[in-house]
Amino acid sequence: xxxxxxxxxxxxxxxxxxxxxxxxxxxxxxxxxxxxxxxxxxxxxxxxxxxxxxxxxxxxxxxxxxxxxxxxxxxxxxxxxxxxxxxxxxxxxxxxxxxxxxxxxxxxxxxxxxxxxxxxxxxxxxxxxxxxxxxxxxxxxxxxxxxxxxxxxxxxxxxxxxxxxxxxxxxxxxxxxxxxxxxxxxxxxxxxxxxxxxxxxxxxxxxxxxxxxxxxxxxxxxxxxxxxxxxxxxxxxxxxxxxxxxxxxxxxxxxxxxxxxxxxxxxxxxxxxxxxxxxxxxxxxxxxxxxxxxxxxxxxxxxxxxxxxxxxxxxxxxxxxxxxxxxxxxxxxxxxxxxxxxxxxxxxxxxxxxxxxxxxxxxxxxxxxxxxxxxxxxxxxxxxxxxxxxxxxxxxxxxxxxxxxxxxxxxxxxxxxxxxxxxxxxxxxxxxxxxxxxxxxxxxxxxxxxxxxxxxxxxxxxxxxxxxxxxxxxxxxxxxxxxxxxxxxxxxxxxxx
Amino acid sequence: xxxxxxxxxxxxxxxxxxxxxxxxxxxxxxxxxxxxxxxxxxxxxxxxxxxxxxxxxxxxxxxxxxxxxxxxxxxxxxxxxxxxxxxxxxxxxxxxxxxxxxxxxxxxxxxxxxxxxxxxxxxxxxxxxxxxxxxxxxxxxxxxxxxxxxxxxxxxxxxxxxxxxxxxxx
Numbered sequence: 001x002x003x004x005x006x007x008x009x010x011x012x013x014x015x016x017x018x019x020x021x022x023x024x025x026x027x028x029x030x031x032x033x034x035x036x037x038x039x040x041x042x043x044x045x046x047x048x049x050x051x052x053x054x055x056x057x058x059x060x061x062x063x064x065x066x067x068x069x070x071x072x073x074x075x076x077x078x079x080x081x082x083x084x085x086x087x088x089x090x091x092x093x094x095x096x097x098x099x100x101x102x103x104x105x106x107x108x109x110x111x112x113x114x115x116x117x118x119x120x121x122x123x124x125x126x127x128x129x130x131x132x133x134x135x136x137x138x139x140x141x142x143x144x145x146x147x148x149x150x151x152x153x154x155x156x157x158x159x160x161x162x163x164x165x166x167x168x169x170x171x172x173x174x175x176x177x178x179x180x181x182x183x184x185x186x187x188x189x190x191x192x193x194x195x196x197x198x199x200x201x202x203x204x205x206x207x208x209x210x211x212x213x214x215x216x217x218x219x220x221x222x223x224x225x226x227x228x229x230x231x232x233x234x235x236x237x238x239x240x241x242x243x244x245x246x247x248x249x250x251x252x253x254x255x256x257x258x259x260x261x262x263x264x265x266x267x268x269x270x271x272x273x274x275x276x277x278x279x280x281x282x283x284x285x286x287x288x289x290x291x292x293x294x295x296x297x298x299x300x301x302x303x304x305x306x307x308x309x310x311x312x313x314x315x316x317x318x319x320x321x322x323x324x325x326x327x328x329x330x331x332x333x334x335x336x337x338x339x340x341x342x343x344x345x346x347x348x349x350x351x352x353x354x355x356x357x358x359x360x361x362x363x364x365x366x367x368x369x370x371x372x373x374x375x376x377x378x379x380x381x382x383x384x385x386x387x388x389x390x391x392x393x394x395x396x397x398x399x400x401x402x403x404x405x406x407x408x409x410x411x412x413x414x415x416x417x418x419x420x421x422x423x424x425x426x427x428x429x430x431x432x433x434x435x436x437x438x439x440x441x442x443x444x445x446x447x448x449x450x451x452x453x454x455x456x457x458x459x460x461x462x463x464x465x466x467x468x469x470x471x472x473x474x475x476x477x478x479x480x481x482x483x484x485x486x487x488x489x490x491x492x493x494x495x496x497x
Numbered sequence: 498x499x500x501x502x503x504x505x506x507x508x509x510x511x512x513x514x515x516x517x518x519x520x521x522x523x524x525x526x527x528x529x530x531x532x533x534x535x536x537x538x539x540x541x542x543x544x545x546x547x548x549x550x551x552x553x554x555x556x557x558x559x560x561x562x563x564x565x566x567x568x569x570x571x572x573x574x575x576x577x578x579x580x581x582x583x584x585x586x587x588x589x590x591x592x593x594x595x596x597x598x599x600x601x602x603x604x605x606x607x608x609x610x611x612x613x614x615x616x617x618x619x620x621x622x623x624x625x626x627x628x629x630x631x632x633x634x635x636x637x638x639x640x641x642x643x644x645x646x647x648x649x650x651x652x653x654x655x656x657x658x659x660x661x662x663x664x665x666x667x
């Protein structure tokens with residue numbers, strides 16, 4: 001009798017490794033008496049890196065698992081890698097705030113890992129229930145992490161606001177997904193929904209699909225802070241601990257865009273189907289409005305912000321607008337899908353790197369870095385390296401050439417021009433020009449203004465930094481510059497990994 | 498088809514009841530009444546599940562929601578000071594009678610209009626389960642729906658960790 005060993009399901013490996021790392025952290029906390037933020041951070045990094053290695057080494061593109069519920073298509077697979085890298089950066093910039101404020105470290109990093117797991121599942125799942133559950137995993141993680149500071153009213157307000165509004169938007173999302181389920185005649189797989197969208201069995205199922213997509217879009221619009229659904233963003237980002245705000249601003253948005261592309265792809269016009277293009281017109285019109293409103297409102301509101309994290313919040317709203325241009329071009333189908341997906345991935349990579357840099361510096365400065373923009377005065381003299389990292393991140397967010405942000409905007413807008421969205425591109429470029437004012441204002445404060453005269457002692461000393469925090473900032477800054485100067489290396493990496 | 502019209506009447510009744518009691522939950526100032534109205538909403542949803550021939554979902558609805566979760570709600574309300582809770586909860590709509598009535602009429606009308614459609618398309622023709630079996634449910638959960646099943650467990654774990662973390666600080 002031969003014993004057959006179970007073969008390893010490599011397609012499950014990233015999910016198993018992430019939850020395993022979170023489990024080890026939670027269980028390990030029981031046996032370690034002192035709080036050890038560095039240890040838990042390193043374990044979390046190990047889990048994230050192991051998951052990334054499993055994807056790169058063992059999961060070929062277009063692998064699938066769980067009866068097609070999970071598919072590593074080229075877009076989602078690269079997206080997972082970007083998300084895991086972003087997760088590493090956020091773990092690195094978390095150590096200092098967690099240690100300094102004596103937050104419950106093990107729970108913090110375990111929840112962070114599980115929230116990243118939710119993002120990973122979100123960007124590879126092609127099944128409605130998994131999509132909803134992963135969105136909820138991210139939300140539950142953020143509810144807790146946003147309010148993790150003891151006795152901090154801003155943080156509690158942020159957590160409460162996010163909890164109430166995210167629960168409300170989850171209602172829209174789940175109703176939308178239920179309608180899609182009905183439209184696909186009782187299947188939760190996106191592939192079946194695509195079939196039903198192209199050849200609806202009855203007028204009723206067509207109606208279900210339309211209503212389903214409208215409600216699902218509303219649910220995702222909340223997660224992506226698209227403009228009529230953006231009102232919570234500034235308060236939540238401002239109140240939450242800085243790394244959590246970075247998680248919400250960067251990673252949950254990136255995964256949301258990837259999932260939105262997957263979910264809406266059944267609507268994509270593939271052949272000149274009359275029904276299909278009529279269906280699409282409503283949605284592309286809607287996306288056009290979302291993109292334009294995001295660019296206008298995000299940039300205009302960021303101009304008048306006095307607190308750094310509120311400014312960054314509105315800037316991410318503007319960036320969601322730019323990203324939506326990509327989603328719109330993808331859906332219209334006039335440009336090859338793979339090219340648009342690559343452009344979106346390049347943009348997302350740049351977006352993750354530069355925001356990790358900006359939020360990382362804010363996290364390093366502690367309470368001063370979370371407050372008014374005026375508090376950054378004299379930072380160049382106090383900590384030149386931090387000021388330089390912040391400057392590069394902000395230049396990249398503006399889209400100045402020789403930064404990754406420029407490359408991202410260029411590739412994305414080039415696709416939009418190919419698809420004849422001249423008006424949107426003009427709007428986006430104007431928006432970027434306006435954004436230079438509020439981004440560079442921080443740079444002006446750091447380099448050209450002196451800090452207030454009454455600050456002395458510890459306030460004027462260089463900012464002490466943990467090793468991991470330094471690594472995170474150096475990596476994100478160096479990569480922002482490197483990919484800005486050699487954009488083809490980023491394309492090459494996205495292709496081979 | 499005679500059965501269909503009977504189903505239709507039941508469905509309309511249950512749907513209206515569910516919506517009205519849910520609205521009561523949202524607008525009531527007394528927390529205990531709100532929870533009791535929530536029980537009614539859950540039970541009428543269970544009735545709708547029975548109508549579309551999924552007895553398992555109906556059973557779970559009664560056991561888990563109407564039973565366990567709402568009892569827990571009641572315990573929490575009893576443990577907190579109910580008088581204090583009454584004071585803090587304020588309705589946004591001060592004059593809520595006409596508003597409730599209008600909302601009820603609107604929603605009930607919507608359901609009357611859509612119900613026939615829903616039931617003809619889905620219950621009578623399409624989703625006819627041959628026989629209800631728990632084994633079937635269990636095996637589907639562990640094969641076809643393994644991923645959502647496992648994700649649910651992780652989601653619950655996160656909720657537990659989060660709840661402990663939030664409760665511990667006080």
